[in-house]
Amino acid sequence: MNQPRVSILIPVYNRENFIAPCIESALSQTFSDLEVIVVDNASTDRTWDICMHFAGIDSRVRVFRNDENIGPVRNWLACVAEARGEYTKILWSDDLIHPEFLSKLLPYLENPDVGFVYSSVDIFEKVAEDARARLYTSIGSGVYDSSKYIEGSFLDFGDLPCSPGCAVFRTADVVKNMMLHVPNRVNSDFSMHAIGNDLLLFLLTAQQYPKFAVVNEPMAYFRAHRDSISISAPSGKIPLHYDLAKGFFAENFVSEPAMLRKINTYFFIHLLRFKPHKFGIASLDDFYPTLENNRIDWSFLISKVFPKFGRKLLKRPTFDESIIE
Structure with a gap:
């Protein structure tokens, strides 16, 4: 079997209301040389049945299930371990991507100096077309020095992404730079709260490449709902x-x-x-x-x-x- 060029990774837990449109958006890409890997983190709702349905109707979908819940970041890494593509797109199980997401972003990674490429994002609740906010629009489409991303992430020069849900990386870099544990003085377990591991994927990759790229078009759609980490996390x-x-x-x-x-x-x-x-x-x-x-x-x-x-x-x-x- 030929290896797919892109692996779309969908870690999921209890998303029976959102996982079907998420997988559909991955399969609807105009760039078709891909696989969709879904790892279910021992869901207790109908999520697994829905994933199995898609695996049964499209051979590009590969599904796996953990015997027990292993925490969010370990589940991300379980997805990464199954990836066969040269490039990796992480797609959160409650989000969507535009049909031309890969077609628009992948060409930038043909430049070996570019470590990652991201797009702007629309925030929505029910229908992607009814966006309530647009993020990551301060930088125009193009290729930039990685120092611009690193300094901007620290000094807030612009609205720069911390979630890989709007980006594409080389799979080898995701394997190398997705950290399970982040050393810290306050004994916070980053493997379980999954806040900061995502940003470090960007920062560490930017540290290793001279350039990054931007597509200033809303190619990714982030869903706002009460169970998302962004909404449900305690203030601060x-x-x-x-x-x-x-x-x-x-x-x-x-x-x-x-x-x-x-x-x-x-x-x-x-x-x-x-x-x-x-x-x-x-x-x-x-x-x-x-x-x-x-x-x-x-x-x-x-x-x-x-x-x-x-x-x-x-x-x-x-x-x-x-x-x-």
């Missing part, structure tokens, strides 16, 4: 755990003192805005696995950061803000 959990992941990356790959002070400035804002003690975070040092680094850039805070985030410091974040951040 998402941004603070992304900060812990950033702290791991910064400790290992950022050496410039000026840059570290700017990174700390954003961490400082989150210390003020959220309730970090709920997650074991008490100081700037706690954002780093071992580094003692508690200096911030006061001029950067006053001139760049506070004008943007001062309003948010005066109120608790809403669910909608949590999705976008």
Whole structure:
């Protein structure tokens, strides 16, 4: 059997209401040299039956089921272990992709300098065409230096993705850079909450390639619903755990003192805005696995950061803000 060029990976748990349209969107790609791998994490609803149905009617669908729930990130890795394609597209089980997603994004990966390519995203509730927000539109279509993604992710230069649900990577890089555990000082289990592992896939890949690419068209559709991690997570959990992941990356790959002070400035804002003690975070040092680094850039805070985030410091974040951040 010929190896498919692309593996679309769908980790799933209890998504009987969403998994069928998700798989259908994968199978509807105009680029057809693909396989769809679904790993069911011991669902207790009809999810497995629906997955088996698709495997029975389309040979491109391969389905697997865990005997017990192994946690979200281990299930992601179970999908990756089955991938046979040169390229990997992770598709969350409640989301959709445009029929031309692969046709539009894959050509950029023909450039060996490009580590990943992503598209803009529409946020929807019931019908993808009725989007309530559009994300990742600040950068035009094209190829850019990876430093732009890394610095932008830390310093908020633009709305850059942290979810691979809108991106395509080389499978070898997903195998190498999808971390099960993220070392941290507060003993947070990243394998179970699955917040930050996704961002590190981007950051680590960007560190290893000189370029990344953007398709500034909404080729991916993220569904907003009460059971999604973005909606259901306690207030502050998402941004603070992304900060812990950033702290791991910064400790290992950022050496410039000026840059570290700017990174700390954003961490400082989150210390003020959220309730970090709920997650074991008490100081700037706690954002780093071992580094003692508690200096911030006061001029950067006053001139760049506070004008943007001062309003948010005066109120608790809403669910909608949590999705976008």
